[in-house]
Amino acid sequence: MSTTIVERDVALIDLVDRLLGGGVIIAGDITLAVADVDLVYVGLRALVTSVATAEERNLLPRMGDAT
Amino acid sequence: MSAWSASSASSVSAMDDELTRWAAERAPKLIARAEEQAVAVLRDALLDAARRARLEEVSPVAVPPRTASAPAATGELVWTYCVAGADAAMPEDSMGVAGSDIGRIEAAGLVALVSRVPAAEFAAEPLRENLNDLAWLERVARAHEAVLEETFALTTIVPLRMCTLYESDEGVTAMLQRERAALLDALERLDGREEWGVKVIVDRGRVAQAAHAASPEAATYEEELGERTGGGAYILRRRLERHVHERADSLAAEVAAGVHARLQDWAIDAITHGAQNRDLSGHEGDMLLNGAYLVEADRADGLRALVDELEAHHRDLGARIELTGPWPPFNFVAGPGA
Numbered sequence: 001m002s003t004t005i006v007e008r009d010v011a012l013i014d015l016v017d018r019l020l021g022g023g024v025i026i027a028g029d030i031t032l033a034v035a036d037v038d039l040v041y042v043g044l045r046a047l048v049t050s051v052a053t054a055e056e057r058n059l060l061p062r063m064g065d066a067t
Numbered sequence: 068m069s070a071w072s073a074s075s076a077s078s079v080s081a082m083d084d085e086l087t088r089w090a091a092e093r094a095p096k097l098i099a100r101a102e103e104q105a106v107a108v109l110r111d112a113l114l115d116a117a118r119r120a121r122l123e124e125v126s127p128v129a130v131p132p133r134t135a136s137a138p139a140a141t142g143e144l145v146w147t148y149c150v151a152g153a154d155a156a157m158p159e160d161s162m163g164v165a166g167s168d169i170g171r172i173e174a175a176g177l178v179a180l181v182s183r184v185p186a187a188e189f190a191a192e193p194l195r196e197n198l199n200d201l202a203w204l205e206r207v208a209r210a211h212e213a214v215l216e217e218t219f220a221l222t223t224i225v226p227l228r229m230c231t232l233y234e235s236d237e238g239v240t241a242m243l244q245r246e247r248a249a250l251l252d253a254l255e256r257l258d259g260r261e262e263w264g265v266k267v268i269v270d271r272g273r274v275a276q277a278a279h280a281a282s283p284e285a286a287t288y289e290e291e292l293g294e295r296t297g298g299g300a301y302i303l304r305r306r307l308e309r310h311v312h313e314r315a316d317s318l319a320a321e322v323a324a325g326v327h328a329r330l331q332d333w334a335i336d337a338i339t340h341g342a343q344n345r346d347l348s349g350h351e352g353d354m355l356l357n358g359a360y361l362v363e364a365d366r367a368d369g370l371r372a373l374v375d376e377l378e379a380h381h382r383d384l385g386a387r388i389e390l391t392g393p394w395p396p397f398n399f400v401a402g403p404g405a
Contacts, residue, residue: 010212011348012204012205012208013347013348014264014348014391015208015209016204016208017340017343018394018397019211019212019228019229019397020228020230021340021397022226022228022400023226023227023228023229023231023397023400024150024228024250024400024401025228025231026228026242026246027242028147028231028232028233028242029144029233029234029238030144030189030190030191030231030232030233031228031230031231031232032228032230036198039198039199040198040199041344041347043199044201044204044347045346045347047201
């Protein structure tokens with residue numbers, strides 16, 4: 001019954017959350033700092049939101065209009 | 068009608084109060100939202116400007132950006148994927164990040180899976196540039212993940228955070244020696260276990276309906292509403308909306324906590340993250356839970372059954388429970404020594 005998404009159909013965001021947000025952090029000669037990871041998200045958002053999002057979707061309650 | 072005319076004077080001022088209160092309640096949210104957007108826009112602009120400035124710094128003359136890497140970025144770096152026990156089976160003939168071969172570096176009873184990658188692309192400076200290139204990020208992330216999954220199918224691994232790079236094999240050897248105890252601990256703890264992701268997404272409207280239906284106060288409001296018109300009805304309706312909104316929030320929180328508790332009982336370890344950004348994940352509805360669960364690999368079928376059961380249980384909320392996995396245990400390997 002559940003929408004089971006297994007293995008191969010992995011969304012990039014799920015991947016980024018795990019690869020950049022998880023994994024053991026060990027000092028390398030090059031290691032991403034938290035700020036670098038944040039910038040990746042900022043970059044991703046900038047890309048996606050540039051495709052004009054419908055804003056305010058959740059701002060005002062819709063309930064009661066029908067009553 | 069009579070109730071309204073008998074108390075019209077006080078009701079009008081009550082309505083003003085109510086409206087003022089309502090506006091005051093909403094205003095901070097609206098302002099915060101606007102600020103958040105403004106900050107995001109500004110940040111993007113700054114990011115862009117900084118990126119451009121950095122490019123110009125490196126190459127004062129306008130040169131195509133991709134070729135304008137820092138002069139120091141020559142040669143190769145060692146990209147690391149994961150660590151396993153030295154006797155672990157490893158995938159053969161797989162392709163790694165940037166089309167590289169996969170190699171192994173052994174030390175201290177451990178093995179690190181590595182690739183040699185061009186410094187021109189992966190040194191600190193170009194790396195930060197490239198991470199902002201969606202196509203590059205996706206290519207590298209999928210390549211990295213593919214190697215991890217192939218290895219994970221064969222043996223227990225400790226996945227390293229993506230973009231942990233070394234200048235030489237010796238650097239990797241030193242890391243294995245230095246982190247030996249913590250890595251061995253982690254390998255032992257993770258043996259035979261895998262990570263599953265669970266996201267609970269509900270239809271906000273259905274949650275509000277359920278909260279409404281379950282609330283005696285809402286019924287009282289509605290009864291009163293039936294007797295009023297005009298401004299009085301408006302105020303009451305606003306109150307009812309606010310009440311239902313609050314109840315819907317608590318119902319959502321209860322559902323999230325309930326699902327998490329059931330999964331947590333069942334799992335060896337569990338962690339929750341904030342809801343994913345809707346623009347990035349593209350999910351419809353409200354993400355109530357975004358958790359990761361460490362489970363015994365041979366009990367994964369039981370997890371599916373449990374997820375199905377929980378989803379059915381919350382069907383009236385339009386709930387969808389997305390299960391992803393099995394993942395290497397990204398969320399269950401804290402920093403070394405943890």
